[in-house]
Amino acid sequence: MVYAVIGTGAVGGYYGAKLAHSGQEVHFLLHSDYEYVHRHGLQVRSCDGSFHLLQPHVYNDPALMPQCDVVLVALKSVNNGLIPSLLAPLLKPDTLVVLIQNGLGLEADLQQQMPSLHLAAGLAFICSAKTEPGIVNHQCYGYINIGNYSCHEQERVEQVVSDFRAAGVDAHSVEYHEARWKKAVWNMPFNGMTVVLNTRTDLLLSNPYTKQLIYEQMLEVIRAARACGVENIDETFADKMIYNTENMTPYSPSMKLDYDFGRPMEIDYLYTRPLRMARAANCPMPYLEMLEAELRFLEAN
Amino acid sequence: MVYAVIGTGAVGGYYGAKLAHSGQEVHFLLHSDYEYVHRHGLQVRSCDGSFHLLQPHVYNDPALMPQCDVVLVALKSVNNGLIPSLLAPLLKPDTLVVLIQNGLGLEADLQQQMPSLHLAAGLAFICSAKTEPGIVNHQCYGYINIGNYSCHEQERVEQVVSDFRAAGVDAHSVEYHEARWKKAVWNMPFNGMTVVLNTRTDLLLSNPYTKQLIYEQMLEVIRAARACGVENIDETFADKMIYNTENMTPYSPSMKLDYDFGRPMEIDYLYTRPLRMARAANCPMPYLEMLEAELRFLEAN
Numbered sequence: 001m002v003y004a005v006i007g008t009g010a011v012g013g014y015y016g017a018k019l020a021h022s023g024q025e026v027h028f029l030l031h032s033d034y035e036y037v038h039r040h041g042l043q044v045r046s047c048d049g050s051f052h053l054l055q056p057h058v059y060n061d062p063a064l065m066p067q068c069d070v071v072l073v074a075l076k077s078v079n080n081g082l083i084p085s086l087l088a089p090l091l092k093p094d095t096l097v098v099l100i101q102n103g104l105g106l107e108a109d110l111q112q113q114m115p116s117l118h119l120a121a122g123l124a125f126i127c128s129a130k131t132e133p134g135i136v137n138h139q140c141y142g143y144i145n146i147g148n149y150s151c152h153e154q155e156r157v158e159q160v161v162s163d164f165r166a167a168g169v170d171a172h173s174v175e176y177h178e179a180r181w182k183k184a185v186w187n188m189p190f191n192g193m194t195v196v197l198n199t200r201t202d203l204l205l206s207n208p209y210t211k212q213l214i215y216e217q218m219l220e221v222i223r224a225a226r227a228c229g230v231e232n233i234d235e236t237f238a239d240k241m242i243y244n245t246e247n248m249t250p251y252s253p254s255m256k257l258d259y260d261f262g263r264p265m266e267i268d269y270l271y272t273r274p275l276r277m278a279r280a281a282n283c284p285m286p287y288l289e290m291l292e293a294e295l296r297f298l299e300a301n
Numbered sequence: 302m303v304y305a306v307i308g309t310g311a312v313g314g315y316y317g318a319k320l321a322h323s324g325q326e327v328h329f330l331l332h333s334d335y336e337y338v339h340r341h342g343l344q345v346r347s348c349d350g351s352f353h354l355l356q357p358h359v360y361n362d363p364a365l366m367p368q369c370d371v372v373l374v375a376l377k378s379v380n381n382g383l384i385p386s387l388l389a390p391l392l393k394p395d396t397l398v399v400l401i402q403n404g405l406g407l408e409a410d411l412q413q414q415m416p417s418l419h420l421a422a423g424l425a426f427i428c429s430a431k432t433e434p435g436i437v438n439h440q441c442y443g444y445i446n447i448g449n450y451s452c453h454e455q456e457r458v459e460q461v462v463s464d465f466r467a468a469g470v471d472a473h474s475v476e477y478h479e480a481r482w483k484k485a486v487w488n489m490p491f492n493g494m495t496v497v498l499n500t501r502t503d504l505l506l507s508n509p510y511t512k513q514l515i516y517e518q519m520l521e522v523i524r525a526a527r528a529c530g531v532e533n534i535d536e537t538f539a540d541k542m543i544y545n546t547e548n549m550t551p552y553s554p555s556m557k558l559d560y561d562f563g564r565p566m567e568i569d570y571l572y573t574r575p576l577r578m579a580r581a582a583n584c585p586m587p588y589l590e591m592l593e594a595e596l597r598f599l600e601a602n
């Protein structure tokens with residue numbers, strides 16, 4: 001299969017480079033790093049083994065890219081308005097588009113604009129950062145779950161999982177709705193709270209007040225998920241997420257990095273959209289509504 | 302009547318000085334400013350007319366003070382554990398103690414320690430600051446409401462109100478529970494939110510997200526007040542508070558000043574205690590529970 005990566009940053013750059021390094025044909029769309037990567041290649045400095053792609057297929061214009069079988073989209077979701085025009089030149093009738101992005105409602109919104117698209121969600125569990133042009137620093141974790149949203153051929157989704165595994169990436173095929181909501185159980189409390197209180201995951205959990213608050217926020221997401229039809233989740237999942245996070249390396253979530261570096265925050269898909277889904281299911285999330293308002297204030301001031 | 306002031310700061314210094322300036326006998330207990338005020342007197346720089354008390358009655362030890370008819374307590378409530386020992390030398394059997402402090406539950410807690418005390422609440426609506434030793438800067442507003450908590454002689458409360466008025470302070474006698482809760486409707490949202498988002502009242506209200514959040518937080522307090530037996534309050538009071546604040550000078554509440562200057566915040570009586578009362582009345586305040594947790598985190602980190 002021929003792969004494309006739209007958004008060759010800390011996440012898209014990592015997963016695309018792993019596939020290319022394993023021998024897959026991967027075409028990378030770049031923006032600010034194009035000149036550098038065209039000359040010097042793409043480096044992955046990784047806890048799992050570093051490598052250097054000397055001459056990757058790189059582009060600064062999607063019109064110059066070939067049609068592909070699989071497109072991995074790893075843009076920040078604040079730029080999702082660009083996706084239809086970026087995708088158009090890459091599509092064959094059966095191209096699978098995998099949105100490796102955080103949040104809820106991403107696939108539904110894109111599907112509405114492009115009704116015949118074959119879509120899947122990519123849930124990336126990875127600590128990585130692009131610290132310099134053309135260099136992806138992969139600190140820890142790295143597995144990816146793929147949930148089929150609207151692809152008629154589940155085999156294609158399984159093939160992507162299989163290609164990732166062959167590339168040394170721990171990958172699994174998962175149920176779409178359950179996977180997106182389960183990721184939100186972690187993402188919604190920690191992304192916003194680290195921004196509002198200017199702190200890290202470990203400090204939030206070492207204070208009894210914020211630990212309890214994070215736990216209550218997780219329960220809000222779990223209840224909303226159940227109200228939205230996800231059955232395979234209950235309150236024990238919050239205990240598990242708290243336990244896992246306490247045993248993780250102290251961590252700044254992506255929204256904290258975005259805020260600290262003056263980049264736009266992904267409030268729409270991490271908060272506004274899931275909050276709307278929860279209200280529509282008659283299961284509002286008051287703590288997370290408040291967190292959204294605080295983030296909207298910080299974004300504007 | 303003979304007055305004492307315990308806590309001669311921005312609030313206690315202002316109200317005590319106004320009474321003394323009008324001819325009342327007022328005995329001031331001072332701590333860090335004692336030497337300065339003993340030598341140079343107490344200055345009030347006020348939007349309503351400045352004045353200088355050249356030789357006020359000042360003390361640095363309550364044991365040296367005379368017994369008084371009225372004691373105005375204007376300590377920060379984080380120091381309320383000191384009140385019984387500070388009060389003891391000043392009390393006659395019928396002394397009225399007025400707690401000019403922010404929060405809920407202050408009188409109940411002190412009454413439990415000193416069951417025979419005659420207590421009232423002083424609700425101060427004032428912008429003032431002690432910027433230098435012995436100098437109170439009074440920027441705007443200044444009225445005070447007195448609510449009788451446990452004084453058998455309502456006449457004494459009325460006499461205090463009358464003395465304030467004779468001193469040029471707009472004062473009123475009010476119903477205790479209603480007055481404390483109504484003040485909390487403003488205090489609970491604005492004190493904490495200006496700290497957590499490092500901002501001012503006017504900016505919180507000019508952002509549509511935080512304006513709505515502040516409004517919802519006010520409704521939480523109003524519902525809790527009603528659940529706790531305050532009948533003369535409804536949701537229109539929130540509209541009034543929002544409108545008044547939009548027409549106020551941009552303002553940093555006392556907790557914001559405390560946090561900015563590294564002083565302890567009055568979280569116990571402004572949040573923890575009223576939150577407990579609301580839960581006990583089966584009317585929890587989730588937005589304000591979250592705000593308390595955020596403040597506890599900032600206090601500790």
